[in-house]
């Protein structure tokens with residue numbers, strides 16, 4: 297049985313791994329005139345339609361895990377042709393991004409198999425889009441629903457004006473339906489690939505450590521892990537786990553580049569990791 301992670305030895309610099317890239321400050325440029333229109337459209341629909349009731353409904357629907365049965369590597373294969381419309385930095389299929397992230401981690405954290413596998417699978421929840429879920433309900437940054445949106449949300453929360461929850465006095469305040477420091481595990485996030493994969497792994501056999509599940513569940517929560525907002529919803533565990541989410545994020549973001557690794561030659565290594573930590577056929 298795999299063990300829990302060692303103490304976090306972090307702040308590896310993924311740029312040492314990146315061959316030729318854009319500079320760090322050129323990633324995640326969400327200034328409205330700089331991003332492709334597909335990005336604005338995706339966030340516009342997301343910020344308008346992701347309400348508390350919507351996210352609760354999707355959680356219930358997808359948590360049934362009655363959509364498909366397949367191994368984790370089969371699910372990854374489904375992303376071979378999937379293009380994420382929310383991402384200003386990636387216009388290659390998500391399966392490639394999975395291997396780029398994992399290889400970046402493997403290079404800088406050769407001893408942490410669990411973190412390498414986490415990187416490989418972190419976006420697999422996007423298979424929902426292949427099964428018909430609209431992209432605004434799958435991809436992009438996440439945020440808590442049931443309380444006011446933070447200014448750190450991309451496009452400065454301005455796309456929320458048509459979201460019905462913004463006109464509900466129980467839901468449009470700083471805390472909304474939540475208690476101070478209630479812990480992120482008790483917060484309902486906008487529906488997307490993070491929470492879905494978390495539920496899939498919880499509902500099947502998975503030996504990944506808690507840190508891995510936490511990274512998967514909150515890796516898109518940029519207004520928190522990068523923006524530093526929503527601390528009033530966090531408890532001690534969230535603050536501890538944040539270090540791991542941030543370390544992971546360096547690779548998720550800065551390994552994005554047009555060079556495509558030779559996926560076929562990498563697959564056997566990751567196949568072995570997958571069988572060790574997430575064996576067999578999973579219910580999705």
Ligand SMILES: O[C@H]1[C@H](O)[C@@H](O)[C@H](O)[C@@H](O)[C@H]1O
Pocket residue numbers: 380382383384419435436437438515516517518
């Ligand atoms: O556009 C990206 C992409 O959808 C990622 O998978 C997600 O984790 C990020 O938060 C988002 O900014």
Ligand SMILES: [Fe+2]
Pocket residue numbers: 418419489515516
């Ligand atoms: Fe993601």
Ligand SMILES: [Fe+2]
Pocket residue numbers: 393397418419548
């Ligand atoms: Fe990613």
